Amino acid sequence: MTSRRSFIKATTLASAGLLIRPSALLPVSSRYIGLQLYTVRDAMQQNAAGTLQRVAGLGYNAVEGATYTGTQQFYGMNAKAFAALLKQQGLVMPSSHYRLGAEKMKGADVKGTMLHGWDKAVDDAATVGIQYMVCAFLSPQERGNPDHYKQLAADFNKAGETCKKAGIQFCYHNHDFEFQQQNGQYPYDILLHDTDAGLVKMEMDIYWVTRAGMDPVKLMNEHRGRFPLWHVKDMDSTPERKFTEVGSGTINFKNIFKHAQEAGLKYFFVEEDKCPGDPFASIAKSIGYIKKNLV
Template identity: 35%
Template sequence: MKNQRRKFIQMGAMLGVGAAFMPLQFCAAPKKEGEAVAESEPIMSKLDSFGIQLYSVKEDMGADAQATMRALAGYGYKQLEGFDGGKGILWGMQPTEFKSLMSEIGTTMVASHANVYENLDAQAAQAAEVGMKYLICPWIGPQKSLDDYKKRADEFNQIGEKLKSHGLRFAYHNHDYSFVSQEGGLGQDILMNNTDPALVDFEMDIYWVHVANAKPAEYLAKYPGRFRLCHVKDAEAGTGDPHERGVLLGAGEIPYADLIKQSKDLGMEYFIVEQERFPTGTPMEAAAANAKYLAALEF
């Protein structure tokens, strides 16, 4: 009796192993005649991490920078992008103090907007010491001619070369003005085509491209690998003053699920929330809502 039981168990184990290696079509239930074969569900992804431009909560930063950054980390932001609010890119903190804060709250300051035309070496040294990747020029203003954009491109190459010596990257953040047709061309194209990819990256402000009717998806595809960072903010549907169309993420018309997937495939690395208009609530409430939206977004 024991031998028969042992043989039964052994046969069952062998059948189990055989089933594991059996081709899937033989294991599946047979299809009825005329029944369509179901397509496999697409594999969805989510952002592993995302950041916020601290200018979105500039009043809170001015009142208490450390408390504000702690709160933002609590909302789920793993990356921060700074700006000089009058206290320097480290907000009055020494590099060791700043690094300690970042470690404590589990965030990384990946970049800072800065005046790259003044005290660049000093700012670069600070940025490098705390582990930033980028210093970013946030504004050059509308240029009078395409040749003036070419001059700015030459300056960007020089700035990029200097930052490279500090182990940093340089990037330029667009507004809508560089996407306005001028002399039969776009200033943004001049900047893209006359900067060295080894020295200059770009941060696409998707909102400003969108309200300039330049189609972010098409522009990303036009220059693959050049946009490494982006500002993520939404625009309400329709037309009107581009400064008055900002809404919370998910409340507007910009198709972020598609754009994020496409941009990642084209080299985008950093997705930075920026909110400049607050139809309802406070800047910190907007920051919390935008973080919740991005954390749940599937693409």
């Protein structure tokens, strides 16, 4: 199983042209500007091929997946078919989101999660050319006290070991609940300190870190090399602190991007969980700002 996964991974990356030498990586690589496909989730469900074509037409050349769990397919397609679609549109998908799987669906275990069917998920990720498999979210039922987060850290290490055998890096994506203290501890600190830094890295959602009152740059400097992936979305100045297009809000991305090397950044993805209107108008505005000001 492992040797097959490693072979698929190597040949897929080679055919997609993704084998990047470390010397070729800039602090922020201008080679890739990514989009988290959750931003255009409705369009992806209706017409995945047409949506990816529009995304590429706006100038994005990388995407991050937001669906697999439960169906064990990528937007209704098996791994081979979805990989072919990405190639057809000139896109790469270096990262994709997954779920823990402790929460049941209609009383049944959810396949394609870290706890149920992870081997197949890793196989399929290798086929698509995914380099990072990311735990996207912990539902309220999957959270708990500090001891529970220590157990989650062990679960993440185990998932990371399986990923590593296939040449894939496991990551965890934060929201803001991880920065709510419990017995004087932040759950996020537990996850950082109780996971193996080689097996478990972090996808920093800069919006949620900022909303939680934390300093993204401080985290990057305290845990250098731990944040190869970023989610880039802005926060407006209203009391609700809503999501907004990159460059339209209050987050100082120009300063944050100066610290990409300390973070260990490899890829970043524009994400806007809720857009005020047409998501394609929002992502066009974001990439315009990014190209002009950040890369």
